[in-house]
Amino acid sequence: MSESKIDKFHALRPWAFHEIRRLTVEHLYSGQPPCIVELVLLTDRSRTEPRLELRFIGAVEVTIGRLDRMDGFRLDIRDIGHWQREGIRFEVVDEESQLISLQCADFEFLLIGYAEGTIN
Secondary structure: HHHHHHEEEEEEEEHHHOOEEEEEEEEEEEEEEEEEEEEEEEOOOOOOEEEEEEEEEEEEEEOOOOOOOOOOOEEEEEOOOOHHHOOOEEEEEEEEOOOOEEEEEEEEEEOOOOOOOOOO
């Protein structure tokens, strides 16, 4: 299941979404892990669509880098279920600028405003 979800995510060509519109971290229990991290990415800062909305559920080890330096954002999601960490299945990293990294139980994504040819 996780491989197919990751494959579907990669099929969206997520590297085209390199502009961060919104980054939200919501703690479920007053500052205690896990939390929910939501990320909205754009292909172009001057447009609101297409956009890629991501939600990372049960997130732990959330690290957020310098938001004032965005040099080539490139998000990748990997299955780390074989690490056998209780409740953790995925690792999320920005390999280009190290803006964000986390591990999570699950993730969801939604592509909004996509029309054929709008994502390069």
